Every structure is written in C-alpha cells, then in structure tokens.
Amino acid sequence: MNDVICTVDVILLTIKDGALHVALLKRDRDPYKDVLALPGGFVHVREDADAQAAALRVLKEKTGIDAPYLGQLATFSGPVRDPRGWSMSIAHYALVSHDVIAGAGHPDVALRSVDQLMNLPFDHQAIIDTAVARLRSKSQYSSLPCYLAGDTFTLPQLQRIYEALMGEPLNKVSFRRKMTEMGMLEAVEGQMEVGGAHRPAQLYRLKPALRAQLALLSRGL
Amino acid sequence: MNDVICTVDVILLTIKDGALHVALLKRDRDPYKDVLALPGGFVHVREDADAQAAALRVLKEKTGIDAPYLGQLATFSGPVRDPRGWSMSIAHYALVSHDVIAGAGHPDVALRSVDQLMNLPFDHQAIIDTAVARLRSKSQYSSLPCYLAGDTFTLPQLQRIYEALMGEPLNKVSFRRKMTEMGMLEAVEGQMEVGGAHRPAQLYRLKPALRAQLALLSRGL
Secondary structure, eight states: OOOOEEEEEEEEEEEETTEEEEEEEEOSSSSSTTOEEOOEEEOOTTTOSSHHHHHHHHHHHHHOOOOSOEEEEEEEEESSSSTTSSEEEEEEEEEOOHHHHHHHTOTTEEEEETTSOOOOSTTHHHHHHHHHHHHHHHHTSBSGGGGGSOSSBOHHHHHHHHHHHHTSOOOHHHHHHHHHHHTOEEEEEEEEEOOTTSOOEEEEEEOGGGSSSOOBOSSOO | OOOOEEEEEEEEEEEETTEEEEEEEEOSSSSSTTOEEOOEEEOOTTTOSSHHHHHHHHHHHHHOOOOSOEEEEEEEEESSSSTTSSEEEEEEEEEOOHHHHHHHTOTTEEEEETTSOOOOSTTHHHHHHHHHHHHHHHHTTBSGGGGGSOSSBOHHHHHHHHHHHHTSOOOHHHHHHHHHHHTOEEEEEEEEEOOTTSOOEEEEEEOGGGSSSOOBOSSOO
16 A cells, blocks of 8 residues: 555564573575574465464464464564565564474474574564563563463472573572462462472463463562 | 555653643544544655654644654554554654643644543554553653653652552652662752742753653662
C-alpha cells in the first residue's frame, strides 16, 4: 500500500552451558544468502491474524519450534536496514529450554552465545542487543526466566538461570521468598530430582495459568 | 510490497486538573470522518527516516507540537483493526506539560481524561490502555513523569504528578531520596516559586542530558 516491506523476526533465546544463547539460521536466499541471521519472513496478509501470529508461523516453519511464550520486542524500521527498500521488522522474542531446541532437531539451527556474535546481517545485532537488554531487565521483576527452565525444574536450577540473566549471584533465601511472592510455581507432586551429593530436591513447574502470561513482582529481586 | 497499510499513531499524554489526559483530534477523512481519534497517519517512505520520525512528523503536522520525548509503545496489527485492509500501527507515546498543548493553540485538539474515553475508532481504546499501563508501570522506576511537569517545577509539584500516575500517595522523604538517587534533576539557580501560605520552594529542571533519554532507578519507588 505504501511500499513498506513488512517482516517479522524472532529472537529465540535459550540457556546453554550456563550462558544465554540465540538461535540463528543460514539465510536461504538473497540478500545475505548463506549468512547466519535471525529466523524471519514476510507478513502474509491472507494468512496471519496479526504480527504475533506471523512470528509464530515463521518460527515454526523455519525451526520446527512452537514457542509457548513469545512477546513483541519492538519494531525496527527505515530505508537502510534492508537493501531491498524501506522496511520494518516487528521483532518478537521467544524463550525455550535447550531441550526444546535439541528436540526439534533442526539441522540448520545454530546456537550462538549472545555475548560473542559477529557479522550479523541487516540490523540483527541491534535487534538481539535490544532483546537481551529487555530480558535482563524483565528478569528482575517477572517470571520470564522460567520459560528458559523447561517443564520442570528445581529451585536451585531456576536460581542459576536468574543469576545467568542478571549477571550476579542472588541470595538463596531472598530468591525463594521472591518466587513465593510471585505465586507462579507449583510443586510437582511426588517428583524429586535425585543426583550428586545432595539430598533429593523438589521439582516445580509454572502454574498452568502462567504458561503464556507473565507473573510480575511489584518490587524487583 | 506485501499490501500492508503502514501507519503511526501518537498517544500524546498530559496532566490536566491533576488527572492524566490524552489528546484526540477529529478525523478529517473516512473511515470514521469527524470522529475523535488519536493523531495518526501513513508512513511516508520517501520522507521518514524510521517509524519514530514518522510519528514526530505526524504529531507536528496534526497538532503543531514538537515532543521532546517520544517513545515506541508497540505495534498493533491485523486484518480487522482498519476497514481498509490488513494494517499495522506503530504506536508511539509522547509526554508534555499542559502548557505545551495550550501554547500550540491548535483549535481541534481535544483533551480527554484517559479514564473516561468512549467510542474511539479502530483499536485506539486498546492502544491508549496499553500506553497508560506502560506509563504507570514505568513511573515506578524512571524519570518518565518529569516530561509531564514542564520546564521547571518544584519537588511537591513533581511528587503530585508521580502520585497521579501511580494512583497512591508517596512518602515525601522517600520520594526525595529516590529523586536524588536517580540524579536527574538540577536546581535552577536563584529561582524560587513564591505563593500561597508556604515558604518559597526551589525550582528544579531535568538535567540537559536527560531531556530526551530516561533516567532509571534500579529499584522502584
């Protein structure tokens, strides 16, 4: 209508080896053919109910992954970010456990540490930087990091994820109090994780009502 | 390119009579001709450097106002929000003191309390609700409300604005400590506000470096 190229890009984030990683894919066409980039694609006006539906569709098509939580990050736009013309990308971020990416088994998905990215095409570096900053900031006062923890997890596992995102150690007692205050977790009855030198630890999961909606803390961690 | 109608809308917010108001304009064309709506317009690919530039241009053209602070809110999209077809609006919010709107003197700008809106076209009610929620949430840990206070203000005036946004009284001592912690204000030398039964109060303004960029609190108010 007004000659704007309308696309969506997905920043799919996960924790691997204790560090935040982003999923990249080799582009299958020009511009930047064969270069690692965020999974993205055009909005399909005959098919997509909105930009979020477009992002979920593109993610599924390109990586085989259904994201339980996908949020809008921001829209990046202008005449120079894409060599094809004035474009906008409505960027969305999704968080999954590493199991989900491994389970999808897509041979072309490459995980890269968000702190060691190089030579990304378009403005994908700026998009990823914005997503990481948003995630780190929201980690202080929401259940967002839980989506990185998988279906079930122990409290020490969850604390390590919060610590990886916030870049600092958290006090165990205060962390457990804040998790209780958010009221987002439920114990998985009878399920304990056994292993190592420690006594068995209770497994938890997100309450069903919070699997697609964030819980918030009125004051940060 | 892919038949998406690309527009920007601006949620221009101000405090009037102690309550948060939004600026609306009668639409000058169909759809919804003569109905009060957010100021908005198409992205102009030959003119606009990005969506934010488009929002600043549209706001200036439609209301005569230059907004010192304008931030991206979110992008609203889909096939049903605009009767003309699959559309997206990259919504931006701007905050100004009531003086700025009065000073621009645009005869068609109508200020409405955000809590008493009715019969808005498109999805403008949802866009405004999202903007108000964002502003109220960000007020807890940022300098954002200062943009509503005008060029200079006393600390009691600023506290009343924070209270209007957060919907609760704030402790005076704790409020002053948080403002000091944010390090965003400077005293205007020699300028005191005189009036009423109180002794003269020091006037403050935002530090120049923060007039277009937010200061943040690591922990909320």
